[in-house]
Amino acid sequence: MDYKNAGVDIEAGYKSVELMKEHIKKTMRPEVLGGIGGFAGAFSLNKIKDMEDPVLLSGTDGCGTKVQLAYIMDKHDTIGIDAVAMCVNDIACSGGEPLFFLDYIACGKNYPEKIATIVKGVAEGCIQSEAALVGGETAEHPGLMKEEEYDLAGFAVGVVERKDLITGEDIKPGDTLIGIASTGVHSNGFSLVRKVFDMTKEALDTYYDELGTTLGEALLAPTRIYVKALKSVKNAGVKIKGCSHITGGGFYENIPRMLPDGVVAKIKKDSYEVPAIFKLLAKTGDIEEQMMYNTYNMGIGMCIAVDPADVDKTLKALELTGDKAYVIGSVAAGEKGVELC
Numbered sequence: 004m005d006y007k008n009a010g011v012d013i014e015a016g017y018k019s020v021e022l023m024k025e026h027i028k029k030t031m032r033p034e035v036l037g038g039i040g041g042f043a044g045a046f047s048l049n050k051i052k053d054m055e056d057p058v059l060l061s062g063t064d065g066c067g068t069k070v071q072l073a074y075i076m077d078k079h080d081t082i083g084i085d086a087v088a089m090c091v092n093d094i095a096c097s098g099g100e101p102l103f104f105l106d107y108i109a110c111g112k113n114y115p116e117k118i119a120t121i122v123k124g125v126a127e128g129c130i131q132s133e134a135a136l137v138g139g140e141t142a143e144h145p146g147l148m149k150e151e152e153y154d155l156a157g158f159a160v161g162v163v164e165r166k167d168l169i170t171g172e173d174i175k176p177g178d179t180l181i182g183i184a185s186t187g188v189h190s191n192g193f194s195l196v197r198k199v200f201d202m203t204k205e206a207l208d209t210y211y212d213e214l215g216t217t218l219g220e221a222l223l224a225p226t227r228i229y230v231k232a233l234k235s236v237k238n239a240g241v242k243i244k245g246c247s248h249i250t251g252g253g254f255y256e257n258i259p260r261m262l263p264d265g266v267v268a269k270i271k272k273d274s275y276e277v278p279a280i281f282k283l284l285a286k287t288g289d290i291e292e293q294m295m296y297n298t299y300n301m302g303i304g305m306c307i308a309v310d311p312a313d314v315d316k317t318l319k320a321l322e323l324t325g326d327k328a329y330v331i332g333s334v335a336a337g338e339k340g341v342e343l344c
Contacts, residue, residue, distance in 0.1 A: 022119035026126035030136040034102070044137025046103050046160075056165040060099040064089035065156035067251075068193040072223050074151050076207055079117055081225040082155060083124025084131070085190045088226035089250070090159035091132040092305070095230045096246045098169040098237070099161035101134035106157045108141045111148035121155060124225075132230040134159060167237075171245035171261040171308070178244060178308045178334040180268060181317055183232055184327035185304030187224040187280050191251040192298045196222060199288035213279045221280045229305045232324045236307070239320035245308035249300040256297070258306055258341045267337035268306075269344060275329040278302045296343060308334060 027039055036045035051057045066085040073082045083106070091101040106125045108118060118141055129136045139157075148154075188196065200206060200218060207219030214221045229248075236243060245261035258268045281302065285295050295301060309317050314330060321328040 018115040022115055026119070026123045027136050030104075030126050030129040030134065032102075032133075032135040035135045035137055039138070044103065044105060046135070046137060051162055054162070054164055057162050058099075058165050058168060060094045060097050060161040060163060061159065062090040062093035062161075063156070063158040064093070064190075065154065066190045068197060069190050069223070070152075070154055071197065071202060072193070072207065072219060074153065075202055075204055076219045076223065078219075078223060079120045080124050081127075081223060083121050083126070084128040084225035084228070085124075086155050086157040087125055087128025087132060087134070087159070088228045089190055090157050091128070091134060091161070092226070092229050092248045094159055094161035095132075095233045096169065096248045096305070097163060098167045098233075098243065098246075099163035100234070101132045101159050101161040101230060103135040103137045104129050104132075104157055104159045105137060106139035106155065108139070108153055108155050109144055109148065110141065110153035111144060112150035113141060113143050117153075121153070125157070128225075128228060131228045134161075169243050169246045169261075172263055173242075174245045174261070174263055174266060174308050174334055176266060176334055176336045177311065179311050179314050179330060180270065180332040180334065181307050181309060181314065181321075182275065182303035182329050182331040183229060183305040183307070183321060184227070184275075184329070185249070185278075185300045185302055186227045187278065188222055188284075189226040189250070189300055189304060191300070192253075193222075195288070195290075195298060196284065199284055199290075211279075211283065213283060215279075227304050227326075229326070232305070232321055232326045233307075235320040235324045236317050239316045241309055241313045241317050241320065243307050243309060247306045249303055249306060251298075253298050253300060254296045254303075254341050254343070255293075259339055261306075261308065262334075262339050264339050265336060266334050267339065268332060268341045269335055270332040270341060272343055274331045275302060303329075303331065306331070
């Protein structure tokens with residue numbers, strides 16, 4: 004008996020690392036010390052020393068059950084973007100710059116080419132967020148997971164000047180709420196998605212006119228990364244008073260997280276067009292509107308609060324990064340929470 008007969012192929016692990024190295028190299032920043040293969044990823048803090056009052060930010064997350072669609076469709080090149088997005092968007096939401104990222108892949112069997120393709124997506128997410136991919140882990144779990152299955156999660160670290168932290172404490176009645184468009188369902192609510200639609204390749208390969216693509220392609224669309232968008236707003240001289248990453252829990256759970264006591268976010272539902280994938284999901288699953296807004300991003304991946312005088316500058320800054328944005332509401336005095344009208 005040996006380790007390979009027990010279900011863990013060490014040689015496959017070595018091959019995976021070799022195949023992914025070319026993708027990892029594309030994410031390197033000057034601060035990264037050493038190469039891939041060490042016991043820890045090394046990142047110089049020399050530039051941070053020049054900051055006035057640096058604050059480290061961190062975020063960890065995964066892609067949830069969205070990974071099931073990836074292995075049903077045998078498409079693994081974008082799920083890594085989701086893993087990065089879920090972490091770096093939270094860092095950007097606090098006003099920070101992502102510095103580096105580490106991934107963790109658990110799989111039933113290590114297929115080197117598949118693992119390298121997943122990491123290619125992780126690297127793409129790091130490139131989009133300008134974070135370095137400094138390390139990771141691929142773990143085989145024979146007998147615990149099916150051979151074709153895997154799970155993906157990650158961890159990111161960023162930095163921000165304390166004075167630039169986005170805390171929401173300065174939000175006041177009269178402030179404007181701007182929604183930045185999502186690319187679809189992103190990475191939350193897939194346990195419900197998988198109950199509504201048949202999780203078969205045939206069903207996911209079905210083309211829908213209203214989607215302009217297949218169901219699977221619409222659902223697997225990678226999560227939008229908002230790091231450059233929020234940086235563009237900051238560089239335009241706009242103070243982002245509050246920021247909410249619309250993830251699990253939708254509008255009702257996430258928007259209040261950026262609000263101080265004594266104010267309520269009033270969202271106008273007709274201020275933008277809800278993407279077709281959410282309409283199809285609600286119709287097919289007979290899901291009530293409140294549950295949709297309490298589960299999904301409904302086409303808004305990030306919500307920011309700004310002074311009304313800064314609205315035009317904010318919209319122009321977001322346009323420069325290729326993001327669609329809408330004035331979706333305002334802040335009013337009231338009990339902390341969200342009102343959809």
